[in-house]
Amino acid sequence: MLSPNARTSAGRRPTTCRPDSKACELNRRLQLAVSALGLSVLARLLWMLLSTNGMNLVDLHVYVDGSASLLTHGLYDFTYAEKTPDFPLPFTYPPFAALVFFPLHYLPFTVVAVLWLLATVAALYGVVWISLELILGEQRVREPGWQTAAVAWTAVGVWLEPVRTTIDYGQVNVFLVLGAMIAVRSARWWLSGLLVGVIAGIKLTPAITGLYFVARRRWVTVICSAVAFGATVGVSFLIAHTEAKRYFGTLLGDASRIGPVGSVWNQSLRGTLSRILGYDVESGPWWMAAVLVVAVLAFLAWRTLGSDDRMGTLIMVQLFGLMVSPISWSHHFVWLLPTVLWLVYGPLSAVAGARLIAGYWLVTMLIGVPWVLSFAQKSIWTISRPGVLSWLGAVDALGVLVLFGWMIWHGRAVLRSDVGSVRQRLRTFPKALSADRNAIGERALRRTAAD
16 A cells, blocks of 8 residues: 555645645635635626616627628618617727627627626736736746735726726727737737737727837837738728728718717816816817827826836826827726726835825726716716816826826936935045045055055
8 A cells, every 4th residue: 555655646635724824825815816806707797687787788789780780881870879869879990890890790799798798807807917017027926926916906907987887888998908018018029019000900099009119119019010000991991991981081080979078978188178168179279288288297207217117108108198089988097907006016106195196096996986977967968067076077187197297296306316316426525535545645655664
């Protein structure tokens, strides 16, 4: 008979860790995080399948039903109004997006909805994991405990308004964020460029990611992304010529087709200024001045980052893009979750104010301030509203401005500290030089006396 020590691994009894061991504690935390994420996904599934409005998923309906209109050459005549009678939703993405979504209309919508939810959560985990990799480095993030952190943050992220409303509407935002992050993570110019070009072909706004590669001076990637985007346009003209000609010829840039600019759901500069001033500022002087200010602040904030802070650079680029876009719905702000992770774990995490700003984003996203204020909005088309509500509705735009300002202040403080250190060294240099000369002279005299 074999002794217990000679048993094969297949016959070995499972070992249990000691309750006071670090490995056991890490395992318990991982189990709790996985349970929290599992319960979050289960709650979302039950809401989707059992509640009255759970299967509204209006944007997913537009993707699925709208893409099917390619068969009748009526893509941009399509509207979905079953759940949105006050604003029939048109297909607003480039025709390449319709080509990507087209196979979905062959499946039962309930199946598409469930798969979309599960894929969104999986993509969110990917966003969190890559964020931690970019912040901490690939080696450190594989240390025990960080997998638990990734799962836990994913569970939290499911309930943040940008992700919550993305799931409610069946939106594509999390997938686009993941695509951009994989592009940034990769060192292969062709993969990075291809991903940026493709996600820009699906929805134009991710094209702002190209600025990241400009900032990093990855010029070949920039060129490759432009070529890849051009290829999506070419494929669109080849397969759906009429729709592509109409989109790029007349519909591109028409914000009125996307939705009501002044709605509290629109957290861009244009939406924020329009609500505060009481009318749509369009691309007039107020908007141009605001864009110029934000561009300068974003540039100065970026200049304070370390050369190896890829996550910080990506966040600056994406938040700038959200600000200057004519319409940035609150569910477009999925980028705020990587921003929180960067503030909590990144190179500036120990700087005064970092945790405060991260807490601001977490609280406002958990509450869902635009969602709360939407109940006080009698009509999504009426811009003028009480001043207090207008300023409260600037929650995301003001948060971005505070973040940029805080980074610039920190950068100036570091610069002053560096300048002071240099001046101190310059002041002490003559004394140190004189002391060195005296020491050399004394050693020379002792050697002479000894001789």
